[in-house]
Amino acid sequence: MMADKIFRVNMTDLSVSIEDVPADWLGLGGRGLTSTIIAAEVPPTCHPLGKYNKLVFAPGLLSGTRAADSGRLSAGAKSPLTGTIKESNSGGTASQLLARMGIKALIIEGMPEKDIFYRLKVNTEGVSISEETALVGRGNFAVVDSLPDDVGVLSIGQAGENRMSAANISVMDPDGKLRSLGRGGLGAVMGSKKIKYIVIDPAGSPKTMPLVDEEKFKAAAKVFAKALHDHPVSGEALPEYGTNILINIVNEIGGLPTRNSRYGQFDGHDKISGEKMRELIDARGGKPRHGCHPGCVIQCSQVFVDKDGKYVTSGFEYESIWAMGAGCCIDDLDILAEADHLMDDMGIDTIETAVAIGVAMEAGVIDFGDGVGFLGLLREIQQATPQGRILGSGAAVVGKVYGQTRVPVVKGQAIPAYDPRSVKGIGITYCTSTMGADHTAGYTVATNILKCGGFVDPLQKEGQVELSRNLQIATAAVDSTGLCVFVAFAVLDNPDALPAVVEMINARFGSSLTVDDVTALGKSILKTERAFNQAAGFTVQDDRLPEFFEEPVSPHDAVWDFTGEEIDAFWDF
């Protein structure tokens, strides 16, 4: 079996090297590898947009194989949004292509002296670097439309070019559309290195990864796919309604942050719900099921079309719909879809940007519920006007510029779609995640609301720290495999699922890992990331929610009532 390599690109002198994988990194992939490389090679106190920061892309350990849902790509850097270490992951075709090409990680370092943009072309032989002019200033759709469908593409839009802290990196999906390495401003890091896009050309690489034990892999992959299929969330709810099924569920339990986190329920929830969306998709001829990468058996993604049946957006997720919808009180799915398209095109995180606009609404910049005004502000971001640059810098900056105190962020990153007062486990995740507020880091909603892996009452404090800890450890490990976070439901409820994942890794590499080794890997990733953050200047005082969460939120009059000591116990492992 050909050994995987590290491809390293230096943008200061435009040089490229191909390196053997250091022994310590051989057992790592995805987030485990990006965080290990950033911790080893990036000075924690460096400027995130400066020459010492690095941008790392790494496929997961199972990416490129036939394991279901294993095509997620991790990207890592020091985040310009939070100042912490950052891993963001996404679907699209890039992860599977890089893995098949034997590229364990692509590391981009340095920055060019000249103020010009470049494009990188990665193939099995190495990386070529050329000046790019035609697509500079254009959106991500123009980039993917200019390239053939059989390559992988990583691209930035105008937000990344202008180094806005909420900028994301887009990844081309199997239909030539976009998925996003969404959170933490990694698009600004790519923009600072003056890279407009990266083409991944797999010519000459095998169709699937070579495996040490084909039969063992096949058997474990079958067990795993069945576990995903048999679970009511991954086998029924997500394929039927997509992630937006959550709008009505989270609204019902009073945890849907509404009007910039003032209330826990939104009057317009039915108009933006997964059920309503499915009705529109069916009536207009959209696509109710769609995978963000080949081999996804859950297919939670959907293709949303307008009244004339014309494509508007895909990857139109609960988090984005909540942030623009309930968060900003806009109850029109067509406006939300248009806004989602615009944000994909300019390459900016939908959660961060919509929460930032919610804070601007609080300050009176436009009214809550003003969908047309919302679209207007997005165009300001795309055009990089002074107002647009402020909004594109994220919710914390907007709060500061407008002197607001109701600014839902932790470590500078916007709080996502579950009110931490009414879903207390996710509040612990927001506080303690090494990434800033991030629901995917330890998705306690699975147990607090969906009752997967047992039940911990979302309104009580008991059991939340332990729940978040266990899930964050497991998630750090899962993020290293290339598996989608939505495999978690089956992993929590089906005792066959996790051993099957471990078996697939062993059959792929000839290793003899156990389930305990996977837990140990998750712990060690979290500790590596935390050590980076501490060296960057973060303390336990940064592991706190903003004080406005002491106010009761309807309908339960729930408050955030954890002491600092209780939160800090998260790290007792």
Ligand code: SF4
């Ligand atoms: S379940 Fe959804 S997010 Fe996960 S891999 Fe499939 S389409 Fe992508």
